[in-house]
Amino acid sequence: MATEIINEPVTILASFRRGLRGGGIAQPEIMHWRGRRYRIARMGLRYPTQQGHRMLHRFTFVVNETMFEVEFDAENLTWQLTKTSDGNPD
Amino acid sequence: MEIPINTASPLTMHVDLNACFAMTEQQANPLLQGRPIAVTNRLSSDWSTIIAPSYEAKRLGVRCGTRVGEAKRLAPGIVILETDPPKYRYVHGVLKSIFEDYAPRVTMKSIDEGVLDFRGTDYVRRGRSLQAIGYEIKARIREELGNWMTVNVGIGPNWFLAKLAASLNKPDGLNVIDHTNLEGIYLCSALTDLNGINVRFRNRLLAQGITTPYEFLHAPEQVLTKQVFRSINGRHWYHRLRGYEVDDISFGMRHVGKQYVLHHRTAEPQELRQVLYKLCYYISRRLRRYDLAARGLWLDIKYTPAHSSGHLDTPPDSLPRWFQRHCFSEAFYSLEDLYEKAAWLFSQSPPGLTVQQFSLTTYQLGQRQGDQLYLYETALQRGERVEQALQAVNDRYGELTLVPASLLGHEKHVPEKIAFGSVRYLTK
Structure with a gap:
């Protein structure tokens, strides 16, 4: 495996705090996927992306040598696991 | 002096x-x-x-x-x-x-x-x-x-x-870097370490016996203007190297375009027109976003070499190429106008060749003027209203959600690529 496209709904427990410039910072803390619980310790990047007016926030993080990318749909308030990667070439 | x-x-x-x-x-x-x-x-x-x-x-x-x-x-x-x-x-x-x-x-x-x-x-x-x-x-x-x-x-x-x-x-x-250490930095740098000095300019400097940035700094302005750069650039370099500002200028948007390398190489005119239409779609969106209209249009096509089977490993810089540009009397920005002009340029390209890459660029840009008002709605205005509605739906739900019937079955997104060094499309 290198990169695997998943696109499955997941349950995320996230924290929200105030950032340096007045905006908020959201951070996933725990993810439930396929009956397993993942505690998120190492964050990668958060960045927004748009599909029309729909704002999707992407978060990347690492758990047990696997990188997960999840997407938060700010319109429908849903989380989706989009892909995983072990960091090796495809 | x-x-x-x-x-x-x-x-x-x-x-x-x-x-x-x-x-x-x-x-x-x-x-x-x-x-x-x-x-x-x-x-x-x-x-x-x-x-x-x-x-x-x-x-x-x-x-x-x-x-x-x-x-x-x-x-x-x-x-x-x-x-x-x-x-x-x-x-x-x-x-x-x-x-x-x-x-x-x-x-x-x-x-x-x-x-x-x-x-x-x-x-x-x-x-x-x-x-x-x-x-x-x-x-x-x-x-x-x-x-x-x-x-x-x-x-x-x-x-x-x-x-x-x-x-x-x-x-x-x-x-x-300031006046206290500038000469020391120039002494231990190479000419091509200087931003703006490429191999061609380095060779011109070498030809005049200027081999280091330190010698470049101490070269007389006359030598730089008359012999090395043979233009006002020599004067700019003379001031730039001494720490005076000559680069504090910005240019407005001078062209809007899009390039696309075809995954499926083809010579089929109908399929190629659909790709062209999609490029027009994105360019027209950008022109509208920046309230611009263009008068010039440039179409540049690269072909797969005749002896090749069209596989993906053909180096793009050695491909046969055809291009044509035209400056129109009327400014344009709408998708239909743009496509009509692009298709006209495309109709002049050599037929039967397998296309590998399309590049379409609008130039001679100006601010869009308000459309003329008519007492009764014209076909042109109705077309414009349909296009505005199409754009509004795509703004709301994402690119190519709604497409003209001619694109049905070919709606696949032309992915956005980042042009390194350009921030033209990042500000809106």
Whole structure:
């Protein structure tokens, strides 16, 4: 495996705090996927992306040598696991 | 008359994100940190060029412009990734907003570098050095984007010297060049270390016996103007090298275009017109977004060589090429107008050849004028209203949600690619 496209709904427990410039910072803390619980310790990047007016926030993080990318749909308030990667070439 | 070196305080800061795209990808996937990776615009071909190698890949000989296949040979195990514009757009936005917290005038020179002009600010009067501000900016970037993100900071009396200072001690450096150390820096630099001196200009300087930046600095203005550059550029270099500002100019948007390399190479005119239509769709959206109308249109087509079966490994720079441009009397911006003109140019291209790459560019841009009002609605106005409605639906639900019937079955998105060094489409 290198990169695997998943696109499955997941349950995320996230924290929200105030950032340096007045905006908020959201951070996933725990993810439930396929009956397993993942505690998120190492964050990668958060960045927004748009599909029309729909704002999707992407978060990347690492758990047990696997990188997960999840997407938060700010319109429908849903989380989706989009892909995983072990960091090796495809 | 000889002009002395500028002794003014260095108040221009250049901040440059190291190996921007590669570093952003390493930040997004921490498993890639410390490993050779590279970013390209197209993963499917070994002839694609690397547009951003990580520092680890650079150490193994991978450079900007190295072909993907060559990069894999130089750095076995290298991870090659395709560009992901939303990530870089976000990083660009964060950098810009951090810079604007410190300087009243910020110019983003490209997606990953900005110039902060501190002239007229009271930081220095309040006893705060620009070096301290530079270190604070570095810390802010790490805090807001992630620990892997490092920048080079250069401070100088003009943009040129600030950029040169930022190029010293990569990665994660902070350097100041002013009148006290300028000659020393020139003594231990090469001509091509200077931003704007490429191999061609270096050869011209060498031909006049100027072999180092130090000799370049001490060359008479007459020699630079009359013999080396043979233009006003010589005068600009004479001032630039001494720390006087000559680069503080900006240009408006001069062209809007889009390029597309076909995955499925074809000579079929109907299919090619659909690709052309999609390019027109994106260009028309951009023109509308910036309230621009164009008068010029340039179509550039690259073909798969006749002896080739059209596979993906044909080097793009050696392809047969046809191009045609035309300046129209009426300005245009609507999708239908644009497509009509593009199709007319396309109809003049040689038939029967397999197309590999389309590039369509509008030029002679001007602000869009209000449409003429008519007492009764014309077919043209009705068409415009339909197009506006189509654009509104696509604004709301995403690109190509609603497409003209002629594109049905071919709605596949033409992916956005990042033009390195360009911030033209990042501001809106």
